[in-house]
Amino acid sequence: MPRPILATVHPQALRHNLARARRAVPDTRVWAVVKANAYGHGLERVFDALRGADGFALLDLAEAERLRALDWRGPILLLEGCFEPRDLELCSRLHLWHAVHCEEQIDWLSRHKTQVPHRVFLKMNSGMNRLGFRPDAFRAAWTRLNALPQVDEISLMTHFSDADGPRGIAHQVATFEAASADLPGERSLCNSAALLRHAHTPLHGGLTLAADWVRQGIALYGSAPDHPCHRAADWDLRPTLTLSSRLIATQTLAPGDTVGYGSTFTATQPMRVGVVACGYADGYPRHAGTGTPVLVAGVRTRLVGRVSMDMLAVDLAPLDAAGVPASVGSEVVLWGVAASGAALPIDEVAQAAGTIAYELMCAVAARVPFATEPEPA
Numbered sequence: 253m254p255r256p257i258l259a260t261v262h263p264q265a266l267r268h269n270l271a272r273a274r275r276a277v278p279d280t281r282v283w284a285v286v287k288a289n290a291y292g293h294g295l296e297r298v299f300d301a302l303r304g305a306d307g308f309a310l311l312d313l314a315e316a317e318r319l320r321a322l323d324w325r326g327p328i329l330l331l332e333g334c335f336e337p338r339d340l341e342l343c344s345r346l347h348l349w350h351a352v353h354c355e356e357q358i359d360w361l362s363r364h365k366t367q368v369p370h371r372v373f374l375k376m377n378s379g380m381n382r383l384g385f386r387p388d389a390f391r392a393a394w395t396r397l398n399a400l401p402q403v404d405e406i407s408l409m410t411h412f413s414d415a416d417g418p419r420g421i422a423h424q425v426a427t428f429e430a431a432s433a434d435l436p437g438e439r440s441l442c443n444s445a446a447l448l449r450h451a452h453t454p455l456h457g458g459l460t461l462a463a464d465w466v467r468q469g470i471a472l473y474g475s476a477p478d479h480p481c482h483r484a485a486d487w488d489l490r491p492t493l494t495l496s497s498r499l500i501a502t503q504t505l506a507p508g509d510t511v512g513y514g515s516t517f518t519a520t521q522p523m524r525v526g527v528v529a530c531g532y533a534d535g536y537p538r539h540a541g542t543g544t545p546v547l548v549a550g551v552r553t554r555l556v557g558r559v560s561m562d563m564l565a566v567d568l569a570p571l572d573a574a575g576v577p578a579s580v581g582s583e584v585v586l587w588g589v590a591a592s593g594a595a596l597p598i599d600e601v602a603q604a605a606g607t608i609a610y611e612l613m614c615a616v617a618a619r620v621p622f623a624t625e626p627e628p629a
């Protein structure tokens with residue numbers, strides 16, 4: 253028998269989360285952001301559930317090719333645009349829309365030979381200082397692009413650094429508006445957090461922040477971008493990925509006994525611990541310490557001691573106290589949904605490990621087999 257660890261993708265939850273975004277902004281088109289292999293879920297595994305989106309946004313040209321291989325004929329947006337001039341050939345051939353965030357990308361376009369003019373998303377750096385033209389250079393970039401025969405339609409985009417937090421987006425919205433309000437073209441501003449928290453912020457001319465395209469990533473995958481301020485359930489988002497395993501051993505500890513490398517956990521009373529076939533080589537965060545929540549046989553308990561490469565240990569006292577049997581073979585849910593229906597939000601595990609759900613989803617290791625939950629007919 254292979255090691256019992258398994259990652260399960262829940263297509264119905266993906267459908268639900270997409271529908272939830274649509275309901276929030278019915279007049280807006282939705283990009284399903286599927287970069288990083290659909291946030292670790294697997295592009296091919298999420299495709300059917302997310303094909304109701306208006307387009308797919310990603311960064312990797314190979315992932316764009318995989319989407320076309322799935323026979324997706326709709327829009328695909330390269331969020332970082334091209335990395336070198338010859339990427340433009342693939343954009344022409346596969347009809348990829350692409351961000352334009354720097355002068356070099358305009359230079360490459362101006363020398364590109366194509367029969368099909370490209371649809372581009374001109375990106376403004378409105379304060380995040382990652383990608384994009386500064387506000388005072390934005391109009392000149394637009395004018396330059398607009399004069400190119402290689403360019404068809406120009407849309408305008410920017411990205412927020414603090415849509416999930418107390419600093420908010422007002423300063424970036426003001427910057428974006430001041431430098432672009434009179435330019436024509438569709439807009440795309442919102443990531444998941446901006447859609448959930450700020451979608452109705454007004455822009456010029458009766459537009460709102462949700463115009464015209466929202467870029468939805470993490471919310472489609474059932475995590476609250478502003479956890480712990482909100483939980484996923486508060487936003488009506490459902491978990492799309494379960495990481496599960498089983499107990500492969502149990503140990504009975506006496507007071508003073510310790511668990512795992514570094515002996516960071518010491519029993520203060522007699523107790524049983526379970527040993528789980530899941531470690532940091534599976535992508536489980538090593539920084540998750542004693543107290544990180546875990547479900548064993550659907551019962552919430554905690555991790556004890558250090559996570560090792562292939563194993564971690566869990567406290568079985570809550571199960572023993574409740575009379576729930578726990579032995580070799582018992583189901584363990586590291587995050588997601590148990591067979592009983594009990595849920596452990598990935599956001600809680602991420603928080604306990606000092607990280608975010610995005611990182612946990614993307615970190616599930618190649619050695620972990622994936623399954624897709626069957627959908628009711």
Ligand SMILES: *Cc1c(COP(=O)(O)O)cnc(C)c1O
Pocket residue numbers: 285287331411442443444445467468469470471477
């Ligand atoms: C990843 C990404 C998104 C999606 O962000 P979420 O927080 O996952 O919704 C949107 N826009 C850009 C430019 C991105 O890189």
